[in-house]
Amino acid sequence: DTAVSQTPKYLVTQMGNDKSIKCEQNLGHDTMYWYKQDSKKFLKIMFSYNNKELIINETVPNRFSPKSPDKAHLNLHINSLELGDSAVYFCASSQERQPSTDTQYFGPGTRLTVL
Amino acid sequence: AQSVAQPEDQVNVAEGNPLTVKCTYSVSGNPYLFWYVQYPNRGLQFLLKYITGDNLVKGSYGFEAEFNKSQTSFHLKKPSALVSDSALYFCAVRDRPRPGSARQLTFGSGTQLTVLP
Numbered sequence: 001d002t003a004v005s006q007t008p009k010y011l012v013t014q015m016g017n018d019k020s021i022k023c024e025q026n027l028g029h030d031t032m033y034w035y036k037q038d039s040k041k042f043l044k045i046m047f048s049y050n051n052k053e054l055i056i057n058e059t060v061p062n063r064f065s066p067k068s069p070d071k072a073h074l075n076l077h078i079n080s081l082e083l084g085d086s087a088v089y090f091c092a093s094s095q096e097r098q099p100s101t102d103t104q105y106f107g108p109g110t111r112l113t114v115l
Numbered sequence: 116a117q118s119v120a121q122p123e124d125q126v127n128v129a130e131g132n133p134l135t136v137k138c139t140y141s142v143s144g145n146p147y148l149f150w151y152v153q154y155p156n157r158g159l160q161f162l163l164k165y166i167t168g169d170n171l172v173k174g175s176y177g178f179e180a181e182f183n184k185s186q187t188s189f190h191l192k193k194p195s196a197l198v199s200d201s202a203l204y205f206c207a208v209r210d211r212p213r214p215g216s217a218r219q220l221t222f223g224s225g226t227q228l229t230v231l232p
Contacts, residue, residue: 048219
């Protein structure tokens, strides 16, 4: 029944490691997003994919690379993790092509802690 | 560039009293406006949105919001607060869809609502 799911929920890792976060949506939406929420709870868009095509790529380090194998999945791979990458990462999805939902639906988040 | 301001980091209200969480926005053209709520250690839950039509929008859990174009505001309201309403509330804005435009939501900084028993 989960509309937007993310794995893992918690991720604790050492500096310098490479890790991936997975996201899946079963809503049939055509657009998916990654957001980062910092320690002050501020939310900022990182990436957006529409029909497997990258359409938003905000100023994030190129250590972050999104991968969309199909419309229902958008994974986030992070290379050479740094302390400042510690945050909660949220996946979201929406339907942009008509009939559009106009609304983004969020996953439960992945809390990444870099030691 | 679009932006959202939530001027209050914290709002405290007694249970049973009306609550208001403030939001003002800046966007070129007519906006799409949203409210989301985040409970501790949870994801964001959609509460309500304004796209067009009636300026008073009703949403989940008895919340409503009023779109005021002249004041560029979209304040969240509830007539009678519950302790269970205590959470972090985010206002968000996006441009109306048009070819080539970004689809991103821009969020405010969030307002922590605490309802006191």
